[in-house]
Amino acid sequence: MTVSQGTADRRHELAANLAALRRRVIAACRNAGRDPEEITVIAVTKTFPAADIRLLHELGVHDVGENRDQEARAKRAELAAGGFDPDLLRWHFIGALQVNKCRSVARYAAMVHSVDRAEQLPRLAAGARERGRVLPCLVQVNLDPEVSPGRRGVPPADALTLADLLADTPGLELRGVMGIAPLDGEPAAAFATLAQVARKLQARYPAATVLSAGMSGDLEAAIAAGATHVRIGAALLGTRVVGV
Numbered sequence: 001m002t003v004s005q006g007t008a009d010r011r012h013e014l015a016a017n018l019a020a021l022r023r024r025v026i027a028a029c030r031n032a033g034r035d036p037e038e039i040t041v042i043a044v045t046k047t048f049p050a051a052d053i054r055l056l057h058e059l060g061v062h063d064v065g066e067n068r069d070q071e072a073r074a075k076r077a078e079l080a081a082g083g084f085d086p087d088l089l090r091w092h093f094i095g096a097l098q099v100n101k102c103r104s105v106a107r108y109a110a111m112v113h114s115v116d117r118a119e120q121l122p123r124l125a126a127g128a129r130e131r132g133r134v135l136p137c138l139v140q141v142n143l144d145p146e147v148s149p150g151r152r153g154v155p156p157a158d159a160l161t162l163a164d165l166l167a168d169t170p171g172l173e174l175r176g177v178m179g180i181a182p183l184d185g186e187p188a189a190a191f192a193t194l195a196q197v198a199r200k201l202q203a204r205y206p207a208a209t210v211l212s213a214g215m216s217g218d219l220e221a222a223i224a225a226g227a228t229h230v231r232i233g234a235a236l237l238g239t240r241v242v243g244v
């Protein structure tokens with residue numbers, strides 16, 4: 001098989017970005033007195049082609065993040081059609097989770113980061129059951145100080161109530177919390193709030209050890225606050241042309 005020049009260039013670009021990202025994670029861990037082994041880097045591949053996912057896998061990435069069910073399924077199908085088993089990677093669903101997409105997402109996601117409504121729970125459980133496995137889930141916490149209705153994530157004060165419902169749903173496993181720092185705010189303050197929710201949750205559910213926080217612009221603050229999973233798009237794959 002010949003590798004096109006374009007593919008070779010992209011591989012070099014991704015390899016360089018990955019190396020730089022790993023240095024950032026290591027430096028952030030050193031500053032926070034943490035072990036880099038505690039951090040899972042999720043490559044957020046939304047809007048980028050399936051070919052990039054394959055290259056990332058060849059470069060040693062094990063976790064990818066997608067935020068739209070339709071896009072994730074299309075990429076999985078394309079990879080499979082090209083002879084690459086998409087389940088060689090763990091697929092993290094990090095996007096807004098419409099109730100009518102839950103069942104589909106649960107069929108392939110290794111972890112769902114964006115549970116924020118009770119109505120999602122039975123649908124996620126149904127999909128997990130069809131797949132014959134328990135689905136690890138995170139409660140998404142809204143870290144905007146001025147929480148308005150319709151925003152993604154439950155207010156911090158409601159996280160434990162949703163977590164209780166999740167933990168009581170057969171087929172789902174409560175693994176922790178996820179949060180996105182507000183664009184215009186101070187990430188350290190937002191992540192401190194998230195870490196506080198995570199501690200309360202873990203006091204009740206010792207297996208809920210996952211703290212999904214940190215993106216390209218704020219991964220250092222997230223690691224300082226205790227993030228176990230960072231979700232990195234732009235710093236790895238480049239600037240997105242479309243989408244959020």
Ligand SMILES: *Cc1c(COP(=O)(O)O)cnc(C)c1O
Pocket residue numbers: 044046067094095180214215216217231232233234235244
């Ligand atoms: C897009 C996205 C990311 C990645 O953001 P970057 O700034 O590109 O690193 C992380 N988390 C969520 C929920 C996202 O939607």
